[in-house]
Amino acid sequence: MAKGISHHTDAELFYQMKEEKAIAEQAFGELYARHSPRVFAYCRRILGDRDRAQDAFQDTFIKFYQSAQQERIMTNVPAFLLRIARNLCLNAQRTKHQTVQFEDFHASMNDESAEKAELLKLITTALELLPEDYREAFVLREYDGLSYQEICEVTNSSMATVKIRLFRAKQKIREILAPYLADLAK
Amino acid sequence: MNSHNTSNLLHAFLDGELEQSHEQPLFNELASNGDLRNELRELLAMRSAVQQDIEAFTPPLAATSNVFSSLGFALPMASTGASSVIGGAMSSGAVNATALVAGASWWSKLWLPSVTALVGAGITFWLLHWGYSSNLTTMATAHAAEIQKIRSEAALKLTSQTNSFRNQLQTASEPKIITKIEKVYYPKIEYRYSDRNASSNVPPSDVNSNTTVNTTIPTEKNSLIMSTREMLPMLGQYSMYEKSIYGKQSSMYFASPISQDNALIESHDAMTGEILEREFFPVDEPYYQHWSAKLGGVAATLASTPTPSLASPSATFNDLSLQLMYSLSEELSVGGIIGRESFPLSYNGMIAGSKIEREQYSSVFWGSITAQYQPHALSFFGGVQPYIGLFGGGSEIGMIYRGQVGVQYPLSSRFSISAGYDISGLFYSFQNQGFTTVKAGVNTGVIFHF
Numbered sequence: 001m002a003k004g005i006s007h008h009t010d011a012e013l014f015y016q017m018k019e020e021k022a023i024a025e026q027a028f029g030e031l032y033a034r035h036s037p038r039v040f041a042y043c044r045r046i047l048g049d050r051d052r053a054q055d056a057f058q059d060t061f062i063k064f065y066q067s068a069q070q071e072r073i074m075t076n077v078p079a080f081l082l083r084i085a086r087n088l089c090l091n092a093q094r095t096k097h098q099t100v101q102f103e104d105f106h107a108s109m110n111d112e113s114a115e116k117a118e119l120l121k122l123i124t125t126a127l128e129l130l131p132e133d134y135r136e137a138f139v140l141r142e143y144d145g146l147s148y149q150e151i152c153e154v155t156n157s158s159m160a161t162v163k164i165r166l167f168r169a170k171q172k173i174r175e176i177l178a179p180y181l182a183d184l185a186k
Numbered sequence: 187m188n189s190h191n192t193s194n195l196l197h198a199f200l201d202g203e204l205e206q207s208h209e210q211p212l213f214n215e216l217a218s219n220g221d222l223r224n225e226l227r228e229l230l231a232m233r234s235a236v237q238q239d240i241e242a243f244t245p246p247l248a249a250t251s252n253v254f255s256s257l258g259f260a261l262p263m264a265s266t267g268a269s270s271v272i273g274g275a276m277s278s279g280a281v282n283a284t285a286l287v288a289g290a291s292w293w294s295k296l297w298l299p300s301v302t303a304l305v306g307a308g309i310t311f312w313l314l315h316w317g318y319s320s321n322l323t324t325m326a327t328a329h330a331a332e333i334q335k336i337r338s339e340a341a342l343k344l345t346s347q348t349n350s351f352r353n354q355l356q357t358a359s360e361p362k363i364i365t366k367i368e369k370v371y372y373p374k375i376e377y378r379y380s381d382r383n384a385s386s387n388v389p390p391s392d393v394n395s396n397t398t399v400n401t402t403i404p405t406e407k408n409s410l411i412m413s414t415r416e417m418l419p420m421l422g423q424y425s426m427y428e429k430s431i432y433g434k435q436s437s438m439y440f441a442s443p444i445s446q447d448n449a450l451i452e453s454h455d456a457m458t459g460e461i462l463e464r465e466f467f468p469v470d471e472p473y474y475q476h477w478s479a480k481l482g483g484v485a486a487t488l489a490s491t492p493t494p495s496l497a498s499p500s501a502t503f504n505d506l507s508l509q510l511m512y513s514l515s516e517e518l519s520v521g522g523i524i525g526r527e528s529f530p531l532s533y534n535g536m537i538a539g540s541k542i543e544r545e546q547y548s549s550v551f552w553g554s555i556t557a558q559y560q561p562h563a564l565s566f567f568g569g570v571q572p573y574i575g576l577f578g579g580g581s582e583i584g585m586i587y588r589g590q591v592g593v594q595y596p597l598s599s600r601f602s603i604s605a606g607y608d609i610s611g612l613f614y615s616f617q618n619q620g621f622t623t624v625k626a627g628v629n630t631g632v633i634f635h636f
Contacts, residue, residue, distance in 0.1 A: 021258075025257075025259045025260070028257065028259065029254075029259070032250075032253070032254075036245050036250070037243040037244065037245065038243070039245075040242070040243065040244070040245040040249070041239070041242040041243045044241075044242045045239075045242055050246075054245075054246055054248070054249045057245060057249055057253075058249050058252050058253050058256070061253045062253060062256055062257065065257055119231065119232075119235040120235045120236070120238055120239050123232060123235055123236065124239070124242075141201060142232075142233060142236045143236060143239070143242060143243075147201075147202070147203065148201070148203050163194075163198075166197070166201075167193070167194060167197050170197060170229065170232070171193075173232065174225075174228055174229075174232070177232075181228040181231060181232070
């Protein structure tokens, strides 16, 4: 019995995007559902501006599909997607000054949510204050869940550099949020 | 171990990158070092907060739609494999909250409401038509004897009065133009004459000036008749004014009431008393079927479930609609409408093992087919016309139904304005769960008839 689409690996789905339209559409939809949150999170938190993040996000998946039409060996789809997103975000940053917007932020309404929402607002604000390479390392690790090795691949950096950036990013955020975190940690 | 090293170990441990051989020293340090434990708490609080960043992990629906349409793909259905991973796992507990709302194609959202609305409109039209014809036939049969009696009495009276009228014409010693105003109130008939100078060739001012009047001899051909036909006041809304050359088109009308709303109308030749025509009132007169376009808008949202706690979206052309209607009869119209409107959304689901609730205030495009019924019997204040409208269709995120009750007022033959009360329901899904937004408000519109 043929296995369902959700049981295919990322790589299998990537190669299916070269096949006939119905299969390609299904494979793309599955990969989109799997990875669109982390790609959008990357664009959103790296660029800050929601509209520019949306543009970069859309272009990422369109380029992703186009790249699947070429001969290519695929081993790590999320890292590949984030590399495309990264290039597009770098281009976007070059063309426009970064702006900080929290226009439509609205957090969950669970227990403790107000406190966490407040902290989240502070973290996203602190992220805007970080150097770009620190922010990128933090987003790739905390938002996209990449391992140190995967971050190295996406950013073309050494392991030592990644570790330092990540450590310093967290420490910087801690410093910025020190008064608040101290209360929260009590 | 210095504090920098222990911090490094702690970060690596939390990131799942610490070698096993370094774990025990870290644990020992944690047990004895309060600052390190404090740092651990802060890092965990930070990570927990990031995992609640739903907004960052939720691509806008418009972005998803743009991606798929750019590639020529339909949005994946929630029930298929593709979006069964909408709530799928991500590594290291990152949140997956893609708001891919169910529905692959417009057709899949529209077919059910479209068919429902068409069948509903068909049944309504058939019932109205059948009910009207059936009612008249039944009443005519039930009152046949009464009608016959009235008709006989009216015919006698008519014969008498036409004879008298004819005698006056034939015995007139002077040329005259006869202006006749005929008013028909059951069972009364009035005639009024006015003599004019025989030498005048000028017709009465309210007679068609193109009519050439020979006033020399008062024959049937050169006598002018104006008649005004007014039906029983209780029948309302029906009157007719006609001008004609006497003897060619002249007629008199009798209205025999059958009930409060119906009457038998008979027209007689004024000279001979011959019955020219019989019909029931209200007369099934040919109705000028026409198109109309309505530009409408939501004037105010009075209540909604969920209640919006966010600011209304500031989209261009928001809360506006364009409606195109075709009138099948004076009372029933069908058509379609497209628009963009704000709806507060509230939905929940499971993300990374914990329940989340999320609110949006979205501006969504919507379209539907619609039927509107405007009973003339309820018209009041010289033309204010109540109406009821039903809508069924789809939106960017799910099916939409709507009902309106309001009034229209004609400013001219081409333009009307409308205002009414509106209740709408929007149905959408998230992670295969259905959610509903119900909204009530006031709408207004300007209608152009063509």
